[in-house]
Amino acid sequence: MGHDAHAEPEKKPGKLGLLGKAYLPAIAQGLLHTLGHIVKWDHNTLNYPDEKRAPFPGYRGEHRLTRDEQGREKCVACFMCSTVCPAHCIEIVAEEAPWPDREKRPKIFNIDMMRCIYCGMCEWACPCEAIELTEVFNIPVRTRAEKIYDKERLLSN
Template sequence: MKTDDRNINWVREPRLGLAGRSYLLLFVQGLTTTLRHFFSRKKTVQSPEERHEIPDPPIYRGVHRLNRDQRGRVKCVACFLCATACPADCIDIVAAESPWTDREKYPQSFTIDELRCIFCGMCEEACPVDAIELTSLYDLSGKSREEMIFDKEKLLSVYDQTKNTEPMITKRD
């Protein structure tokens, strides 16, 4: 079967110039990049002995913590606003009747799946009593998935670790 030459577009191969044929220019560009990185400041950190500096700690969103009130009780009133606002659906709260007279409910169980969390800060913004906050701790590590599900006691222990270095941010003063 014969083809019709009118429907065929012939493309010519581009001709390389002197620099393209010798690859000298490309070699010099690559060598320049290599030398620039070789003589620049090192960016590696000897972890865990050294830690990265967080550029702006008030804006950085790390591990969650549950805050305590002045009496040492959990500040959460189990209103479920943080769990409702969470787009990743990683917060689970079981409410119980409060033994204290200043609130109706408290969280009997409060868990956050840190592996599922996207650290957006919506839970922090939704909380009416500033009970949940994101700290500047960034080194999340665990040997199993179960270790990365933070329960109420672990979230309160994060507060105990960070209460002196990161005071509570009160948004509603």
């Protein structure tokens, strides 16, 4: 250690004393604190299925593929979302679009919701505002396969 004049004085834990060592005052303090919560009778939780909390703005739930004015998917299969996805849960296969004003569209667009971490990077990366995260968060299914959402499922979200 040495005697460095500029050294910060070392902080020593305060001496507890006998009573402190027995922890009894601290325990009593803690018990009073929790008793206070019992008496307070103030709940932070909701009766979940009956009452639902409105998601906060920007809540990241399940994905949706958006449609343009003509009802076609906006997605142009640019792979930006699958490239940026840290969970590698987006699988895209592109094909030529059948429409004259567009060149490319996804033939297959699958999101593995079981792998998705709902980080929202896909939404952030999308140049066409074609993918977005909805506020939907509780869609239980019975098999894993059902959690791999295909294009139709994502478009209907």
